[in-house]
Amino acid sequence: xxxxxxxxxxxxxxxxxxxxxxxxxxxxxxxxxxxxxxxxxxxxxxxxxxxxxxxxxxxxxxxxxxxxxxxxxxxxxxxxxxxxxxxxxxxxxxxxxxxxxxxxxxxxxxxxxxxxxxxxxxxxxxxxxxxxxxxxxxxxxxxxxxxxxxxxxxxxxxxxxxxxxxxxxxxxxxxxxxxxxxxxxxxxxxxxxxxxxxxxxxxxxxxxxxxxxxxxxxxxxxxxxxxxxxxxxxxxxxxxxxxxxxxxxxxxxxxxxxxxxxxxxxxxxxxxxxxxxxxxxxxxxxxxxxxxxxxxxxxxxxxxxxxxxxxxxxxxxxxxxxxxxxxxxxxxxxxxxxxxxxxxxxxxxxxxxxxxxxxxxxxxxxxxxxxxxxxxxxxxxxxxxxxxxxxxxxxxxxxxxxxxxxxxxxxxxxxxx
Amino acid sequence: xxxxxxxxxxxxxxxxxxxxxxxxxxxxxxxxxxxxxxxxxxxxxxxxxxxxxxxxxxxxxxxxxxxxxxxxxxxxxxxxxxxxxxxxxxxxxxxxxxxxxxxxxxxxxxxxxxxxxxxxxxxxxxxxxxxxxxxxxxxxxxxxxxxxxxxxxxxxxxxxxxxxxxxxxxxxxxxxxxxxxxxxxxxxxxxxxxxxxxxxxxxxxxxxxxxxxxxxxxxxxxxxxxxxxxxxxxxxxxxxxxxxxxxxxxxxxxxx
Numbered sequence: 001x002x003x004x005x006x007x008x009x010x011x012x013x014x015x016x017x018x019x020x021x022x023x024x025x026x027x028x029x030x031x032x033x034x035x036x037x038x039x040x041x042x043x044x045x046x047x048x049x050x051x052x053x054x055x056x057x058x059x060x061x062x063x064x065x066x067x068x069x070x071x072x073x074x075x076x077x078x079x080x081x082x083x084x085x086x087x088x089x090x091x092x093x094x095x096x097x098x099x100x101x102x103x104x105x106x107x108x109x110x111x112x113x114x115x116x117x118x119x120x121x122x123x124x125x126x127x128x129x130x131x132x133x134x135x136x137x138x139x140x141x142x143x144x145x146x147x148x149x150x151x152x153x154x155x156x157x158x159x160x161x162x163x164x165x166x167x168x169x170x171x172x173x174x175x176x177x178x179x180x181x182x183x184x185x186x187x188x189x190x191x192x193x194x195x196x197x198x199x200x201x202x203x204x205x206x207x208x209x210x211x212x213x214x215x216x217x218x219x220x221x222x223x224x225x226x227x228x229x230x231x232x233x234x235x236x237x238x239x240x241x242x243x244x245x246x247x248x249x250x251x252x253x254x255x256x257x258x259x260x261x262x263x264x265x266x267x268x269x270x271x272x273x274x275x276x277x278x279x280x281x282x283x284x285x286x287x288x289x290x291x292x293x294x295x296x297x298x299x300x301x302x303x304x305x306x307x308x309x310x311x312x313x314x315x316x317x318x319x320x321x322x323x324x325x326x327x328x329x330x331x332x333x334x335x336x337x338x339x340x341x342x343x344x345x346x347x348x349x350x351x352x353x354x355x356x357x358x359x360x361x362x363x364x365x366x367x368x369x370x371x372x373x374x375x376x377x378x379x380x381x382x383x384x385x386x387x388x389x390x391x392x393x394x395x396x397x398x399x400x401x402x403x404x405x406x407x408x409x410x411x412x413x414x415x416x417x
Numbered sequence: 418x419x420x421x422x423x424x425x426x427x428x429x430x431x432x433x434x435x436x437x438x439x440x441x442x443x444x445x446x447x448x449x450x451x452x453x454x455x456x457x458x459x460x461x462x463x464x465x466x467x468x469x470x471x472x473x474x475x476x477x478x479x480x481x482x483x484x485x486x487x488x489x490x491x492x493x494x495x496x497x498x499x500x501x502x503x504x505x506x507x508x509x510x511x512x513x514x515x516x517x518x519x520x521x522x523x524x525x526x527x528x529x530x531x532x533x534x535x536x537x538x539x540x541x542x543x544x545x546x547x548x549x550x551x552x553x554x555x556x557x558x559x560x561x562x563x564x565x566x567x568x569x570x571x572x573x574x575x576x577x578x579x580x581x582x583x584x585x586x587x588x589x590x591x592x593x594x595x596x597x598x599x600x601x602x603x604x605x606x607x608x609x610x611x612x613x614x615x616x617x618x619x620x621x622x623x624x625x626x627x628x629x630x631x632x633x634x635x636x637x638x639x640x641x642x643x644x645x646x647x648x649x650x651x652x653x654x655x656x657x658x659x660x661x662x663x664x665x666x667x668x669x670x671x672x673x
Contacts, residue, residue, distance in 0.1 A: 113436020296519040406463040412494040
């Protein structure tokens with residue numbers, strides 16, 4: 001067993017070295033050093049090329065054959081090391097959860113202090129041209145479809161501002177023609193005039209489209225791969241543009257090259273083996289951090305939850321598993337933003353806030369127009385924590401944390417001098 | 418007494434407003450530090466909301482504000498933040514910081530220099546946060562900065578004076594005040610910076626992330642005073658071995 005183990009690790013290590021060597025070669029080979037936009041426009045190649053060379057079965061084997069000794073070694077030097085992340089995400093790390101949590105808290109407080117950023121989703125539309133079996137917005141679901149007009153957006157903005165928010169996440173289903181660039185061009189200036197920080201979670205767009213939206217005030221984009229396991233991905237995404245795994249996979253490259261300030265990654269925990277998906281996401285994150293060093297990165301940790309006409313999780317991630325994942329990523333990357341949504345239960349959320357989370361939402365509605373007209377029939381998913389923003393702020397304060405409402409200047413667009 | 422631009426300071430400890438658990442703790446820690454110059458991030462100040470939880474307690478204490486451009490990644494963004502701070506806070510003092518690298522928050526020398534030049538010409542009192550680069554500090558002095566703020570080690574890292582040898586060169590050459598900023602994690606680090614001849618230090622994370630920020634602020638105030646006294650007294654030279662009084666010329670005796 002030991003021999004197999006070490007042989008396996010040696011080959012994994014070699015593979016990693018080879019990959020990293022290849023990556024840095026690409027960057028230095030093609031980077032002209034000229035400042036164009038935020039200076040990353042000249043980096044060529046995409047993550048899909050690196051991804052194609054991964055031996056995912058070997059990574060799976062590595063996760064499930066990691067030992068206590070691997071975990072202890074990982075705890076001593078976890079920063080930026082994929083082999084350490086593998087050990088910390090493995091079942092072998094479960095007995096070390098308390099040590100991981102203590103390191104995670106220490107690193108998070110050192111980097112972010114007591115601050116927890118506050119943001120709120122603003123659902124623009126539930127129109128969708130994709131069929132995804134886990135999502136309430138899926139095109140096959142017989143629900144009322146709605147896209148907000150300017151006046152309706154104005155009402156939502158006023159209500160979100162009244163809660164104290166200055167950072168907003170625009171969300172829509174994926175509908176290229178009715179909720180595409182023409183719509184975003186109109187909506188972004190309206191929303192940006194009201195909030196300092198503007199994030200989006202919509203269909204993947206082209207690099208040129210992202211660059212245009214940056215000029216209209218776009219700061220961050222969340223684009224979740226859902227799962228990095230292609231067969232599972234195909235099983236759950238059966239119609240529409242979202243069936244294109246590679247187009248989605250290369251979206252963060254396009255975002256970084258377009259000069260988007262923050263790029264959010266995520267996997268839908270439960271679609272497939274969460275440990276393996278998390279590990280590959282860590283690899284994706286490291287690839288991006290090495291190539292696009294000006295960008296900031298965040299991850300979200302959505303657990304698959306029941307929704308209208310949806311599916312039950314295939315492999316469920318427990319509360320302990322979620323804590324393990326948060327801590328493993330904090331140890332892997334000190335500067336990573338980790339986001340916690342209202343999908344989680346109130347008591348669980350209260351205990352999670354201190355462990356490595358850097359931003360959270362509260363008082364969220366997950367349907368278009370949900371702040372002006374609460375109506376659960378249009379929801380993308382059911383939220384578990386319905387407490388108001390003010391209540392969550394006081395929970396954070398009672399735990400020695402500091403809710404931060406404003407953390408950006410709306411006039412910043414990132415062009416070099 | 419320390420003089421920066423046209424202003425005298427009796428405390429050589431500057432502090433910050435970030436990372437505290439609450440506005441109350443921040444206010445108490447700043448009071449305990451005796452600091453007369455406090456930096457705050459413009460990106461965090463919410464002018465729309467009216468009474469701001471960072472700004473209001475500072476203004477009521479009467480400390481001098483040093484707005485900073487933290488979060489800015491380019492000269493253009495930093496200039497935007499500076500103009501906003503002059504308009505909204507009525508001060509021309511500015512800690513110029515531009516870090517395009519979100520991982521280690523390293524300051525960009527090129528964007529910083531370009532922004533400093535523009536802001537000085539607009540009448541700002543510019544205190545740029547820079548790497549411990551002696552040539553860059555000279556260039557920033559030439560274009561009219563009020564002080565330079567070289568780092569001891571990466572922001573928020575609490576690693577102390579990793580850049581010690583370069584700080585010594587900067588201090589030796591500078592004709593404007595040198596404020597060691599970033600990386601000072603313990604009162605002993607602050608004391609060391611002052612012993613080297615720094616004119617002041619800026620400390621935030623080490624105070625804000627201490628279990629007892631108020632007590633830690635007091636400890637830093639003392640350390641800065643002690644380091645300054647030692648610098649003024651003149652440290653003895655150090656050597657790795659014992660030194661005879663006159664090993665080479667002792668044979669000459671004491672007669673001329």
